[in-house]
Amino acid sequence: MRIAVTGAAGRVGGHVVELASSLGHSVVAIDWRPLSSSIDVARYADVDTMDYERLAEVISDCDALIHLAAITGPGRDPDHVVHNTNVVSSYNALRAASQVGIQRVCQASSINAIGGRFSEWPRYDYFPLDERHPSYAEDPYSLSKWECEQQADAMSRSNPDMSIASLRLHGVVDSRADTAEWSSLPGKVIEKQLWGYVEFQAVARACLLAVTTDLGGHEVFSIVAPDTMAESPSLTLAADTYPEVPVRGDLSGANGFFDCSKADSILGWRHDAH
Secondary structure (H helix, E strand, O other), X not given: OEEEXXXXXXXXXXXXXXXXXXXXXXXXXXXXXXXXXXXXXXXXEOOOOOOHHHHHHHOXXXXXXXXXXXXXOOOOOOHHHHHHHHHHXXXXXXXXXXXXXXXXXXXXXXXXXXXXXXXXXXOOOOEOEOOOOOOOOOOHHHHHHHHXXXXXXXXXXHOOOOEEEEEEEOOEEOOHHHHHHHHHOOOOHHHHOOOOOEEHHHHHHHHHHHHOOOOOOEEEEEXXXXXXXXXXXXXXXXXXXXXXXXXXXXXXXXXOOEOOHHHHHHHOOOOOOO
């Protein structure tokens, strides 16, 4: 399969490109930044995903698209730039794929699509969270990710042959040990994002599974590790930090606050599978 990957020069993109190549796929790497010299691809395209015509041109001979290019959070750019870049870039990727006949698309969403880390204080209706939880997004980044998912819904309705996966990623790290540095982050960041994380290799596997599985429309998947990065039991964390939120599932031990069973049942994805 020839797979186009936007944001290929990023850390997630690099892992996706490496895994795709190792599985025998031909990769078209798309990014306005240069690739690492260690990354082997069939073709590199210096393209900004905000340029619709150019993007459509470079993916025209591909079988699948993994769209990772995005501004990854608020603060470093003006709010309107964060929001508009992510929403337009996602629309361009989805629409260009439709235009050139690509039927398998995966795009990077975020657990923040429902609100979370960047909210004044997040609102959660129940634990563990699943993909049906409503969005209470407040900030431009979280709102952009929610809107990207709505765009994928619309694109699948107008293109019923397309298979689109939106992967809600958490804080991505090489390994759980790397989350230790998060304890020094101000503003109760860890509590807001529910002590979660996901490893790069697990994200790469999810992306490849997403474009090799026939979804028959658009599906949203939580892609998060099954445990937390905290030392305290999950039920204690929930009771101390979110006493008003009902627990409807298994938060025993160090079980995580995100229900990823949908990714398991449909994609065959598990965080620790190798």
